[in-house]
Each structure stands twice: as structure tokens, then as C-alpha cells.
Amino acid sequence: MNNFKKLLSLAAVLALLTGCFIPALAEEEYADVIRIADDNQASSYDLHKDTSVNARNMLRGTVMEQLVTLKADGSIGPELAESYEVNENNSAFTFHLRKGVRFHNGKEMTSADVVASLNRWIESFSTVRNMVGDARFEASDDYTVTLTLNNSAIMLLDMLAGAAQCAVIYPAESIAAVNAETGFIPADQLIGTGPYKFSEWAVDQYVKLERFDDYAPYGDPDAELDGLWGYKHAYTGTLMYYITKDADTRVNGLLAGDYDFAVKVTDANLDRIEADDQFTLYSQQTGMISLVWNKRSTDKYLRQAVQALANADDLNIVNYGVLYDNDPCFMEDGQLGWYTTAGSEYFCQNDPEKAKELLAQSSFDTSKPLRILYVNSGGAPAMVEILKQELETIGITSELIGQDRSTMTKTRTDDTAYDVFFTTFSSVPVPSLRSFLSADWAGWSEDEKLQEMMTAMTTAATKEEAFAQWEKIQEYCYADYCPVLMLGHFHQAAACTKKLTGYNVFLTTNFWNARLAK
Amino acid sequence: MGKYVIKRLAALIPTIFIVSVVVFLIVHLTPGDPAAMMLGEDATPADIAALHNRLGLDDPLIVQYVRWAGKCLTGDLGYSTAVAGQSVSGMIASHFLPTILLAVYSQLITVFLALPLGMIAARKRGSLTDSALSVFSMAGISLPSFMMGMGMVLLFAVSFRLMPATGYKNPFTDGIGPFFRYMTLPAVSLGFIHAAYMMRMTKASLLEVLSSDYIKMARAKGVKERKIVFKHAFRNSLLTVITVIGQGFISALAGAAVVERLFGIPGMGSLMVDSIDKRDYQVIQGITLMIAMLNVLINLLIDVIYGFADPRIRLK
Numbered sequence: 001m002n003n004f005k006k007l008l009s010l011a012a013v014l015a016l017l018t019g020c021f022i023p024a025l026a027e028e029e030y031a032d033v034i035r036i037a038d039d040n041q042a043s044s045y046d047l048h049k050d051t052s053v054n055a056r057n058m059l060r061g062t063v064m065e066q067l068v069t070l071k072a073d074g075s076i077g078p079e080l081a082e083s084y085e086v087n088e089n090n091s092a093f094t095f096h097l098r099k100g101v102r103f104h105n106g107k108e109m110t111s112a113d114v115v116a117s118l119n120r121w122i123e124s125f126s127t128v129r130n131m132v133g134d135a136r137f138e139a140s141d142d143y144t145v146t147l148t149l150n151n152s153a154i155m156l157l158d159m160l161a162g163a164a165q166c167a168v169i170y171p172a173e174s175i176a177a178v179n180a181e182t183g184f185i186p187a188d189q190l191i192g193t194g195p196y197k198f199s200e201w202a203v204d205q206y207v208k209l210e211r212f213d214d215y216a217p218y219g220d221p222d223a224e225l226d227g228l229w230g231y232k233h234a235y236t237g238t239l240m241y242y243i244t245k246d247a248d249t250r251v252n253g254l255l256a257g258d259y260d261f262a263v264k265v266t267d268a269n270l271d272r273i274e275a276d277d278q279f280t281l282y283s284q285q286t287g288m289i290s291l292v293w294n295k296r297s298t299d300k301y302l303r304q305a306v307q308a309l310a311n312a313d314d315l316n317i318v319n320y321g322v323l324y325d326n327d328p329c330f331m332e333d334g335q336l337g338w339y340t341t342a343g344s345e346y347f348c349q350n351d352p353e354k355a356k357e358l359l360a361q362s363s364f365d366t367s368k369p370l371r372i373l374y375v376n377s378g379g380a381p382a383m384v385e386i387l388k389q390e391l392e393t394i395g396i397t398s399e400l401i402g403q404d405r406s407t408m409t410k411t412r413t414d415d416t417a418y419d420v421f422f423t424t425f426s427s428v429p430v431p432s433l434r435s436f437l438s439a440d441w442a443g444w445s446e447d448e449k450l451q452e453m454m455t456a457m458t459t460a461a462t463k464e465e466a467f468a469q470w471e472k473i474q475e476y477c478y479a480d481y482c483p484v485l486m487l488g489h490f491h492q493a494a495a496c497t498k499k500l501t502g503y504n505v506f507l508t509t510n511f512w513n514a515r516l517a518k
Numbered sequence: 519m520g521k522y523v524i525k526r527l528a529a530l531i532p533t534i535f536i537v538s539v540v541v542f543l544i545v546h547l548t549p550g551d552p553a554a555m556m557l558g559e560d561a562t563p564a565d566i567a568a569l570h571n572r573l574g575l576d577d578p579l580i581v582q583y584v585r586w587a588g589k590c591l592t593g594d595l596g597y598s599t600a601v602a603g604q605s606v607s608g609m610i611a612s613h614f615l616p617t618i619l620l621a622v623y624s625q626l627i628t629v630f631l632a633l634p635l636g637m638i639a640a641r642k643r644g645s646l647t648d649s650a651l652s653v654f655s656m657a658g659i660s661l662p663s664f665m666m667g668m669g670m671v672l673l674f675a676v677s678f679r680l681m682p683a684t685g686y687k688n689p690f691t692d693g694i695g696p697f698f699r700y701m702t703l704p705a706v707s708l709g710f711i712h713a714a715y716m717m718r719m720t721k722a723s724l725l726e727v728l729s730s731d732y733i734k735m736a737r738a739k740g741v742k743e744r745k746i747v748f749k750h751a752f753r754n755s756l757l758t759v760i761t762v763i764g765q766g767f768i769s770a771l772a773g774a775a776v777v778e779r780l781f782g783i784p785g786m787g788s789l790m791v792d793s794i795d796k797r798d799y800q801v802i803q804g805i806t807l808m809i810a811m812l813n814v815l816i817n818l819l820i821d822v823i824y825g826f827a828d829p830r831i832r833l834k
Contacts, residue, residue, distance in 0.1 A: 037684075043556055044602035051557075126562045183572070184602040203601055203612060204784035204792075205686065242685065244782045245792075248668070249684045253782070256675040256683035406550030406797045413554075413563065440563055 031516040032237040034500065037250040037259040041204065041243045044184040047166040048117075048124045053426055056166050057508040058241055061228050063104075063209060064168035064192030067095050067114065068161040069228045070429070072506060074337030076161045077229035079218065080109065080169055080193060089461060090152040097143040101216045103171045104197045111139035116172040118145070118160075125165045127433055131156060131458065152459045154466045155430040158337070162429020163228075163507050168192060195234035195512055209239040225504045225513065232512035235502065239511050254279065254495055260516055261496040261509070267321025273495045283323055283493035284505060285332045287426040289316065291372070291387075291485040292436050292443040296415045301362035303482035304346075306420075309355035309394055312348035312487050315386050319379025323491040330434055330474055332427045332489060334507060337463070342471040343478025347486060355394045369399035373411060373421035376402030380422050412442040424490060427507060431470050432458050436484050437477075445483045450476065526818045530811065537810040538590070538803070542583050545802050552599045552797040573599065586803065595807075596800035600793065606804040609789065614808075616686050617778070617785035621770040623701055624709035628766060631713040633759070636720025641747060643725065651717065658714025667707035667780045674703060684782035704781040708774060712766040719762045723755035756827045764820040768813060 042055035047064060050056075061069065061079075069079040078084060081095040101109045118137045122128050135149045147156075160167045174189040190198040193216070196209040211234045219231040242259065244250045250262040251269040255276065265273065265281065273281045293303050316324040327333060328344035349355075359366075370391060374380045381402055388398040401418060403411060412421050421442070428434060432454060435441040439451055453473045460466035477483055494509055503514040553569040570576050574585070589596060595606035639651040675683035682700050689697035727733065728751050736746050775787025786805060793801040 041601070043600055046602065050602075126565055179603055181572075181597065182602045183569075186603050202784075203604055203609060204789065242782065243784070244684055245788075246779050246782070249780060249782050252671050252676055252683040253685070256671075256679055258675075258682050258684055404550070404795070406552075406555050406795065407548070409554045410549050410551045438562075 029518055030235065031518050033240055034236050034238070034261065034511055034514055034516050035240045035242060035259045036511070037244040037253050037262040038207075038241045039247070039250065039264045040245055041201075041207070044182070045187065045190055045198065045201070045207070046185040047168045048121050048170075049184055051165055053508075056163055058207065058209075059190075059192070059194075059198070060163060060166045060168065061194060061232075061510060062196050062239070062512060063190065063194045063198050064166070064170065065194050066160060066167050066169065067097075067118075068157060070161045070163070070507070071229045072227035072336075074335060076157050077226065079229065080114075084157075086157065090154045090156070091149045093147045093156065094140075095145050097145070098216065098218065099143060101193050102214045103193055104191045104212055105171060105173070106214070107171055107173075109169065109171070109193055110142045111145045112142075113172045114145045114169055115139050116175040117169045118147075118167060120175050120178075121165070121167045128159060128165065131159070131432075152461055154460045154463060155432060155458055158430045159433075164426070164428045164433060195232045196239060199238075204243055206243060207241040209241070211237050225506070225510075227506045228504075228510070234512060235515045236511070251495070254497070260500050261494065261503075261511075263492070263494050263509075265493040265495045267323050267493075270322070270493065278498055279495050280498050280500075281493060281495045282505065283491040284507075285325060285327070285334060285489045286492040287332070287424050288330065288489050289320075289324065289424050289487040290436070291420045291422050291487070292412075293420050293483060293485070294415055294418055294442075295444050295446065295483065297419050299363050300480060300482055301358050302364040303485070304480075305355045305358035305362060305394065306391070306396075306485055307346060307478075307482055308349045308351050308358055309390055310348040310387070310485060310487070311350040311390065314390070315383050315487055316490075318382040318386055320490050323493055324488050325491070326488045328478070328486060328488075330477070330486065331431060335427070335429070338431055338467065338470060340467075340471045340474055343475040346478035348488075352393055359394055359396070364396075366395050366397075369397045371399045371401055371417070371419045373401045373403070373408060373418035375405045375408050375422070377404070384422055415444065420485070431473070437473070443483060445481075447481050447483075450481055450483070523818065523822065526814075526821070530814050533814055534807060534810060538587060538807060539583070541803055541806040542586065543579070545797075545799050546579055546582070548797075550797040552799060555796045556599055586800070590807070595804040598793075598798050598801050600796040600798040600801070606800045609801060610786070610804055610808055613784055613786045613789040615688070616783050617771060617774050617787060619689065619697075620701060620704055620708065620774055620777070620783065620785060621767055623705040624712070624770050625763065625767050627705055627709035628713040628716055629763065631709070632716035633720055635713075636717040637724060637747065637752065639717065639721040640724035640728065641743075651721075655714040655717045658710050659718075661711065663707045663711055664776045664780055666710055667704065667777055670703050670707060671780075686781075686783045700781075701783075704777050704783060707780075708770055708777045712770065716759065716762050716766060720755065720759055723758040724751055727751040727755045753827065757824060760820060760823055760827060764816055768816055771809070771812070 038054060038058070040054050042050050042052045044050045045055045045059060047055060047059055065079050067079060067081040068076045068084065071077045080098055080101060082098045083096050085094045086092070097109065097111060097114065103109060115137045122132055122136060131153050132147070132149055133151070135147060137145050137147050139145055159165065169192065170185065171191055174185050174191050177189040178185055187201050195212055195215040197212045199210040200208040215232070215234060217231050219229065221231045223230060244253060247264060247266040247269065250259070251265060251272060253259040254262040255272065270281065273279050312326045326348070328341055328347035329339050331338040333339060372384050372387065374384045384400055388400060391398055408421070411417050425434065436443055437445050437450065437454060439446045450473065453469060453476065457466050457469035457473060460469055499517040501515055504510040504512065551566070553566045553573060553575065557565055557569060574582060586596060598604045598606060598609055601609065635651055639648050642648050671683045674681045681703050685700050687696035687700045733746060733751055736750055771786070774785055775791050778785040778788040789801065790805050793805065
């Protein structure tokens, strides 16, 4: 009997150990903080006003969510919406909201919050205003919102789901708290429905995001994320984004164990990380590299000549090392819904003879220099120097106008100051947001045919028709109009310790389901 | 002395006025557009024009200056355009602490390293020790602070993991231990070059004093060498050293930008560089005014210390 009691006691102790201690040990296998070295801070983190990559990569889907979001194949999935309906001619949109979704301030999300947020979103971006005209979101009941337009808006869902001009949902109180002078939502009112709360912003030091315990997830908890869509576990208690502006410092911090993840690893640092088997390195297409022509000072034959002449590898390698693709599409390769290689045969042909023939048809006066405007920091000066040498082979001299970024941003709005400027563009969810295709953006693509094609694309009846139209636009840009000298796409590399797992890479890196082994 | 200090403080007023006009004009006449920088790459001309109007950037320069100067007189330095909702005074306050702590720490390292070594070099002039110290000081002067910093990061942070490679801890909220852990590499990087310079100045100044007649007299009277150096010579060589410390402190404040960026310290240098990059007019103006005031005050402080070190200056 005594032995039996001893056995029972032992069994009880074992049960206790199994029931209490082992899960506890399992929980302790993961750190409660992930330290991310970010390259800059945003000006406000108010995603309706701040389109910076830093703001949207950190907050979209993490702190604030959208009615709909992007799946890996480019299709749209409901996020804060339970479901949505669009009429046949894409002019009436109805969104049925999920019930029981709470904001970080404890309030349940209703149609009043969605209407306030999305109408502010419309007011914030002229591209959206142009698309919807005077129409605004309206609440049908507490959990249904509608938008009825006078015209077809085939790209509206993509824009609502997209990552560039984030249509995130704030509580109506945050919208009401907008600072009248700055136009931004104050940092303490940056409230969303996401799995993490915007907890603290120490300017120039860090941003702290803390897990939101009342988060209402959607999707299958056992399934992987599909693009940006799916179940968010928020395993880690705190995400710390340290503002570390120097690229070498970010890598040093990672290698020294100060950080677990580092963004924007430069080509010069790749070898250092690859040499250490404790770290993982990866990269993804993040934006396009180009020279934007001033169409008011150049003719299409000159632009075609330079396109025929340019050698993309020679130009890109001096700036990006191995972190680029000679990919001709004006959209990124991850944007499957809009990816096309139409017109790619005209992409940087490296054909001086053809270039000379085209130049002969141009009205460009070769006794005068071609004025090339660029930012005189980073790799741009080396790129334009190579271009200058290439242009000399067909008899074009160049005047290189190097300026700091702020001055250059101003100069490029003066159509008498330059002939072409070097820049990069970050990802946009729909082609109509590519600013170099716009008639009123720097470079001025005022070509009537192009603008008619753009209108036909944005008002197409179906996505298939819009995509077909987009292919025609890209073909026309390469074969005839040449608004930009397209050089390819740059990659952004990121590195992390191999102890970090579960992060999701789609358009950027998301830490919703990331875990850091101790 | 009191009158002198008041007179020097009163001289601050025209200095600050001139600095404010000059910096305002330079900042506003430099090409670039804060509205365009705020709204980002894809902003349309209409959006930029609307923001211009809201920020008052379309008003004549004189109107903008009077509006800004008037607010400054009430202690309101305005708001940053690069970081929403942040007052300039708040940003200066939060960024000033790391910089001043870095400058003080680096100057302490400088003084504790340079004075004894300078004195040793002077006392052992021509010896192997003197030659070794000369090599040390030449290396210090020749080595840029960023290179020194990078070398130390690679050695102490990346290879041996003894110190953090980057970051900043506030000694008042995070504790003094973490502060020293994070700040030692940057302070040494910044202080080393000044230490080398100060060591040479200390040596030169001390040698000059040691060759003067009253020292020869002391030696002839049989005063011990240690007493001659520490009591009679060192104090008289202090004037040069104090000047170097003052200059070193100002250069540490001004030159901290590179070290701050290298070590991820959120200081004034870093803030200034970013503000210029983003054409954050109010912040640039606020920082420049503050640095001008600081320069005047530090120079005043040095003059006052001169008086304590050398009573003859006080009498004059």
C-alpha cells in the first residue's frame, strides 16, 4: 500500500511536471522581444498621410489593418471585411464588416470608423480622389459600408488592398484628433485593430510595438500566411524597431548580437553576413531604377536612342552590386496581377548603331550637352558617370547636375533646368500610381495617346481588360513614347539571425508570426 | 568679475540676432522644399502647393522671419516639419542630452589621458618614452574618429562581443551601467583625437614653462623636480591647456555627428544632418541658435576659468 501511495505521489509529481513545467519551459524557448534595425523613421506614421516605406512596412497589417488585403497571387482577400460585393461595372462596392473586432482602445470597430477612415483616405491622395470623384463611403448599418461611383473603378479594390497608400482603418476618434496644423494623427492616437499596438516612439531612437491581447484574428490558424492575408499569431510580445541610419552600423549591430534583424543590407556588407553561418540573408525586388525624361525638352527619338544605347548591367552594377534585376516590367515581380514583359525587346538594348540611327532622326542639338540631374550621394553619381561615357560613344556630351536630394526634388519640377533625372520608385499596388506616367508629375508625360490609354485602363470593365490595357501601355512606352529610361529593379536585402523564424516575406518582411529562439 | 560676466552675457543679444538673420536667410535661400520632402516621392504638385500654403512658406521672407523671431522671443521655436507633432525645443532637448554626455565623457577621457601623458613626455623629453608618446599622439591626430570607431566596433563588438556596436542608453532612466557600456566606444573614438592633440599641447606648454627663469631659480634652490612640475610649472601651463579643453569641447559637440551616426546615438549632430537633408527649417534654425549661444557661453566660461587659473587676467 505504501508503495502504491509512493507511486501515486510520483505520478502526481510527474503529472505536475508534465502539466506545468514542460509547457512553461516550452514557452521560455522563445524570446519575448524581437529587435529590428530599421534604416530610418517616418515623418508621422500616420498611414493616410505618410507613404514612406518605413511607416507602411512597420505598421500596415501589424498595427493597422485594411478592409481587404493582398494575397500572394495578387488577388484580394478580406481582412477587416467579412466579405465584399462589387457590381458588374465596378461602380458600386459593398463591404460587410467582421463583428467583434476591437481597436487597441477597446472600442469595437463599426461602420462609423470605416467611413471616417476611408473618406479621409480619399481626401489624402489625389490619385484616389481622381478615381472616385465626389463619391464617398457611406454606412448602410453598423456593419456595412458602401461606395457608389458614377464611373467604373476597376483598380479601387487593388488600391484598398495595396501597400503604397494604405487604406487603413482607424477609430473615428483618431480621425477627429487630427492635428489641425500638421494634418497628421498624433502619435498617441495611432490606434488600429492589428495584432500589435503602437506603444512608444522615441524620436530618432526606436519605435516599440506591443502585442494586443484582444486581437481578433482571421483565417486558418494552422495555415501559412497567403501573401499579407491569413492568421496572425503574434507570438512575440514586443517588436522593437531601432532607428539605425547607417548601413554598416545595422550590420555591425546584427553581427554583434545587438539586433536580430537588419533591413537594407548594402551590397558591400553581403560578404560579411554570408561568411557567418549564424545569419540568414535574403533579398526581394523593391522598386524600379530609372532615368525620367523631361518630355518638354526632349523628343522621342532622342529618348529611344538612349534606350537603344544603354547597357543596364554597366549602369546598375556600380550602384547596386548584385542587388538588381534587369527586369523590364514597370511593376515589381511580386505583383502578379500586373506583371508583364510587354515591350521588353526594347529594354536597354546596348546597340550603339541603332542608337545613332535614332539620334539622327532627333531634333536634339548635339552641340549642346544633355543635362542629367541626379542626387549627388549614394551610387547615383557613379551611374550617371557611366551613362555619360556611353552617351559620348554616339556623340552626345553631358552636363552632370548633382544636387542633394531636397534640392533635386525641387529642381526636377522646373522644366527648363534639366533634360533627364535619375531616380528610383518604390512599389505601388496599381500601375496608375506610377508617377512618371502622369501628365503633371516631374517629366510631364503629357502625351495624349498615353493619357487616353491610362484612362481606358482605370475605367476598364474588368480586371482582365485593365491588365490588357496595361500591357499595351507598357509596350507603347518602350516602343514609342519612352517616358523613362527603364534600367531594371533594385533589390533590398535583409539579414537576420537564424534563431528568428516564422517571419513572412511578401512585399516587405512581416513579423506577425515571427519567433526568436533563445 | 560680475560686471564682466554681465557685459559678456549682454553681448549675446546682438550675436544671437545676427546669427538668427544669417541662418534664416541661408536656410530659406538654399534650394529645396520641406513640403516636397514631407510628402514623399509621389506627391503631386497640387498636394505640395496645399502644404506650402498651410506651412506659410508662400509668405514673403521678412514676414516669415518676423513670425519666427516673434515666436522665438516667447520661447516657442516652432514645430518640426520632418517629424510630425514634435516641437523644436522638445527635439533639441531630447537630442542635446546624448550629445552633451558624449562630449563630456569624451573630454574626460581626453583630459585623463592627455594631461598625465603630456606631463610625462615633457619630463622625459628626448627619452624613449617621449618618442613612444610622440608616435602615439601622431597616430591619434592622424586617425579620423570614424575610422577609430569602426576599428573598435569590429574588434570589441563584432569579434569579441564585449561591447554593443550601436545604441544609446539614458543614464537617468536606463541606469549608469548601461550608459557606460553603450557610450564608451563612441567616447573613446571621439576623445582619442583630442587627447593626442591635447597631449602635444600640454607637453609644449609645460616645456616652455620649465625652461623659464623662475623654474631655473627653483631648481637652483634645490626644490624637488616633482614639486617644480606639479606646483610651479603645471599651473602656469594650464592657460594653454584650458584653451585646448574649451576648443576640444566645442569640436566634440560639433564633430559628434559622424560618431553619432556610426554608433546610432540620437544626438544633435545627427539631428542637424537629418534636418538639413529634409529641409526642416525650424529645427535647423533652432539648433544653430542654440549652438551659437553655447559657443558664447563656453568661451565665457573659459574666460572665467582663466581668471581663476591666472589672477593677473582677473585683475586686468
